[in-house]
Amino acid sequence: MENGNSLMSAKPLPPKPLGLLAELTHRCPLGCPYCSNPLALDDRRSELDTTTWARVFREAAALGVLQAHLSGGEPGARRDLVEITASARAAGLYTNLITSGVGITAKRLAELKNAGLDHVQVSIQDSTASSADHIAGYDGAFARKRELANEVVRLKLPLTVNAVIHRANIDRVGDMVELALALGASRVEIAHVQYYGWALKNRARLLPTREQVDRAVGLVEDLRACHHGRIVIDAVVPDYYARYPKPCVGGWGRRSLNVTPAGKVLPCHAAESIPGLEFWSVREHTLAEIWNDSPAFNAFRGTAWMQEPCASCPRREQDFGGCRCQAFALTGDAAATDPVCHLSPRREHVTALAMVQEDAPYDYRRM
Numbered sequence: 001m002e003n004g005n006s007l008m009s010a011k012p013l014p015p016k017p018l019g020l021l022a023e024l025t026h027r028c029p030l031g032c033p034y035c036s037n038p039l040a041l042d043d044r045r046s047e048l049d050t051t052t053w054a055r056v057f058r059e060a061a062a063l064g065v066l067q068a069h070l071s072g073g074e075p076g077a078r079r080d081l082v083e084i085t086a087s088a089r090a091a092g093l094y095t096n097l098i099t100s101g102v103g104i105t106a107k108r109l110a111e112l113k114n115a116g117l118d119h120v121q122v123s124i125q126d127s128t129a130s131s132a133d134h135i136a137g138y139d140g141a142f143a144r145k146r147e148l149a150n151e152v153v154r155l156k157l158p159l160t161v162n163a164v165i166h167r168a169n170i171d172r173v174g175d176m177v178e179l180a181l182a183l184g185a186s187r188v189e190i191a192h193v194q195y196y197g198w199a200l201k202n203r204a205r206l207l208p209t210r211e212q213v214d215r216a217v218g219l220v221e222d223l224r225a226c227h228h229g230r231i232v233i234d235a236v237v238p239d240y241y242a243r244y245p246k247p248c249v250g251g252w253g254r255r256s257l258n259v260t261p262a263g264k265v266l267p268c269h270a271a272e273s274i275p276g277l278e279f280w281s282v283r284e285h286t287l288a289e290i291w292n293d294s295p296a297f298n299a300f301r302g303t304a305w306m307q308e309p310c311a312s313c314p315r316r317e318q319d320f321g322g323c324r325c326q327a328f329a330l331t332g333d334a335a336a337t338d339p340v341c342h343l344s345p346r347r348e349h350v351t352a353l354a355m356v357q358e359d360a361p362y363d364y365r366r367m
């Protein structure tokens with residue numbers, strides 16, 4: 001039985017996570033040069049099996065998770081995607097399929113719907129086929145995405161279009177919103193590339209200019225007003241041009257967790273880029289043990305780890321000091337203030353980086 005002392009000294013439990021990103025596989029037919037997967041990809045033989053994913057979903061639901069985002073790579077590369085989806089649904093989770101649109105047939109989409117799939121998110125690379133296929137490094141991808149999006153709407157599944165924005169397509173952001181409308185999407189995410197992993201490798205080839213960003217931000221505001229009630233447009237100012245950083249993943253270890261294809265559990269998709277963090281695996285631990293006690297999840301929880309200027313900043317509970325992976329990538333110190341913040345002593349470095357553009361062929365993501 002607990003006595004008064006042990007109750008007083010008990011460690012408070014962290015907040016409950018809301019979302020789980022299930023990276024079912026790193027396999028993908030596309031080669032997007034901004035892929036958020038790590039440079040060292042998990043190979044097929046190391047992937048978790050169907051039964052383990054079902055256990056992970058049950059443990060996630062017991063922990064408080066409400067939504068499972070079935071992602072990759074391309075989740076359609078998993079032959080057991082229908083069974084995996086059914087197991088997430090059986091655990092009581094809202095299921096969102098995040099797909100490139102290549103590798104899921106109309107027949108399989110119908111099976112996924114019957115298995116309880118709730119929502120589909122399709123990414124698009126551009127508004128024209130030639131540019132979109134060039135960016136994806138895959139001929140015919142654009143046409144197949146359109147076909148899948150049409151099928152999603154025909155099956156009356158809610159559709160979100162994820163438009164990934166960078167220098168080569170930012171001037172067509174309006175056309176991409178129009179395309180999302182024409183496809184019947186209820187939501188479009190204007191997702192500016194975030195510079196980790198493959199995107200960091202291709203940064204100078206992907207970064208838009210300040211003038212492009214200013215034009216696009218103004219246009220998106222106009223489109224929002226013009227299409228109000230017809231489509232929801234989600235957009236934020238891209239990191240390198242922002243005044244404040246984003247509250248990355250809603251705060252480290254506060255809202256969400258990622259399970260990699262091989263079973264490691266990460267606080268965010270790029271966490272493995274930070275050296276010295278110890279990640280636990282669902283092969284050896286329950287999700288609750290990992291969420292509550294693993295060293296990686298506790299590394300940047302709360303505010304005690306913060307340095308100045310974050311430590312005494314009134315916004316520290318709003319943006320949580322920004323993104324740990326970006327802080328590490330740009331300063332070499334994962335506990336530093338995200339240098340995107342105008343209060344960071346390293347903000348000038350980001351401003352200088354944002355001026356470096358290079359027109360060279362992409363380094364495509366390949367396994």
Ligand code: SF4
Pocket residue numbers: 244245309310311313314315316317319320321322337338341342343344
């Ligand atoms: Fe956020 Fe830190 Fe900048 Fe304050 S100083 S706005 S907490 S990143």
Ligand code: FES
Pocket residue numbers: 196248249252268269270271322323324325326
């Ligand atoms: Fe890791 Fe932002 S991507 S904290």
